[in-house]
Amino acid sequence: MPFSVGDERAIVYAEDKQWYTFPIHLMPFMRGSITLTNQTKEALFVMSSNSFEASQKRSEAIRADLEVNPGKYTMLTGDRPTGRLHLGHYFGTIKERVALQNKGVTTRVIIADYQVITDRDTTENIQDNVRNMVIDYLACGIDPEKTIIFTHSAIPALNQLMLPFLSLVSEAELLRNPTVKAEQEASGHALTGLLLTYPVHQACDILFCKGNIVPCGKDQLPHIEQTRQIARRFNERYGYVFPEPEGLLNDDAPEIPGLDGRKMSKSYGNAISLSFTAEETAKIIKKSKTDSERFITFDKENRPGVSALLTTAALCAGRTEVEIAEEIGNGGSGTLKKYVTEAVNEYLAPIRERREAIAAKPGYVEEILHEGNRKANEIANKTLDEVREAMHMVY
Numbered sequence: 001m002p003f004s005v006g007d008e009r010a011i012v013y014a015e016d017k018q019w020y021t022f023p024i025h026l027m028p029f030m031r032g033s034i035t036l037t038n039q040t041k042e043a044l045f046v047m048s049s050n051s052f053e054a055s056q057k058r059s060e061a062i063r064a065d066l067e068v069n070p071g072k073y074t075m076l077t078g079d080r081p082t083g084r085l086h087l088g089h090y091f092g093t094i095k096e097r098v099a100l101q102n103k104g105v106t107t108r109v110i111i112a113d114y115q116v117i118t119d120r121d122t123t124e125n126i127q128d129n130v131r132n133m134v135i136d137y138l139a140c141g142i143d144p145e146k147t148i149i150f151t152h153s154a155i156p157a158l159n160q161l162m163l164p165f166l167s168l169v170s171e172a173e174l175l176r177n178p179t180v181k182a183e184q185e186a187s188g189h190a191l192t193g194l195l196l197t198y199p200v201h202q203a204c205d206i207l208f209c210k211g212n213i214v215p216c217g218k219d220q221l222p223h224i225e226q227t228r229q230i231a232r233r234f235n236e237r238y239g240y241v242f243p244e245p246e247g248l249l250n251d252d253a254p255e256i257p258g259l260d261g262r263k264m265s266k267s268y269g270n271a272i273s274l275s276f277t278a279e280e281t282a283k284i285i286k287k288s289k290t291d292s293e294r295f296i297t298f299d300k301e302n303r304p305g306v307s308a309l310l311t312t313a314a315l316c317a318g319r320t321e322v323e324i325a326e327e328i329g330n331g332g333s334g335t336l337k338k339y340v341t342e343a344v345n346e347y348l349a350p351i352r353e354r355r356e357a358i359a360a361k362p363g364y365v366e367e368i369l370h371e372g373n374r375k376a377n378e379i380a381n382k383t384l385d386e387v388r389e390a391m392h393m394v395y
């Protein structure tokens with residue numbers, strides 16, 4: 001029984017002429033010639049399905065390996081174009097994408113336009129949102145020579161993967177995804193078929209380009225797990241086509257709170273958009289709610305407003321919250337807000353300058369997107385051909 005050993009998983013070519021992957025720690029029990037019964041296969045699924053800690057460990061291992069072997073990795077991640085990118089996106093993920101790109105990882109970024117209609121009934125402003133998302137990406141350092149930027153709706157072969165992939169998941173598995181449930185509740189919208197199945201659509205996003213790392217927060221882990229399961233099941237049924245991607249957890253990324261201390265989100269009105277002018281930035285910071293205590297201290301629990309301002313300033317100025325708080329001391333929230341405004345505007349100045357230059361070039365953004373979509377289509381068509389072949393659907 002020949003096998004090859006990857007980082008954490010072994011791939012076994014078993015008696016029934018299928019490939020199986022399973023956690024490496026099971027290897028000692030599988031020596032010799034074994035036949036995988038259906039029961040064993042079930043057990044392997046269970047054992048290889050990750051607990052959070054296992055995901056975290058693998059994520060850490062990949063982070064270390066990325067420094068040595070960036071060429072082994074293909075990153076796929078993206079955003080839904082529902083509004084402008086803000087500082088939360090920047091510190092949470094955009095910075096990391098740029099770093100991975102510049103390390104030599106193969107990088108792809110999807111603007112998930114079909115995901116917009118998972119929980120809303122209109123595509124109003126979508127064109128403008130997509131355009132501005134491209135501008136934000138480029139201004140932040142995503143280089144279209146290195147990173148493919150593309151949209152769902154322009155890549156038919158990506159979307160076609162949805163059909164075979166949907167056959168690989170059960171209704172119960174779809175309904176069990178805690179992130180989908182939470183998002184549906186937060187949206188106040190009915191659970192549409194697309195919202196229920198969007199993790200499968202994300203699997204299409206990741207797997208069409210054989211992405212094997214997905215930078216993400218913990219809330220995305222259930223989706224990654226579904227993607228891994230889909231890849232595994234496809235490979236087991238039809239022969240090896242897809243890698244099993246790993247979430248690259250952004251545990252270490254600083255979390256920048258919104259101006260009120262809650263999660264930064266456009267819908268809370270607490271977000272500083274990258275595209276704001278310096279004046280708009282000053283205005284939203286000025287309006288943010290602090291408290292009546294004059295002396296400035298960093299205390300997230302009891303002083304969410306003041307502390308959110310301190311964290312914002314700290315990240316932009318490259319200092320610690322406590323340092324800034326001590327410096328301002330009795331200056332009160334007026335002085336603090338002035339400090340934060342200057343720190344943010346100074347930090348964002350080069351990004352905003354690049355934004356303006358990019359937006360001013362006629363046809364430039366459209367060209368980047370056309371080129372990204374063209375390249376993504378090439379990859380998607382090739383993968384779909386492999387899928388047709390594996391499924392014996394070549395006519």
Ligand code: TRP
Binds near residue numbers: 115
């Ligand atoms: N769901 C992600 C968001 O909420 C966007 C997204 C779409 C994505 N497809 C993806 C992220 C694939 C990672 C991998 O912004």
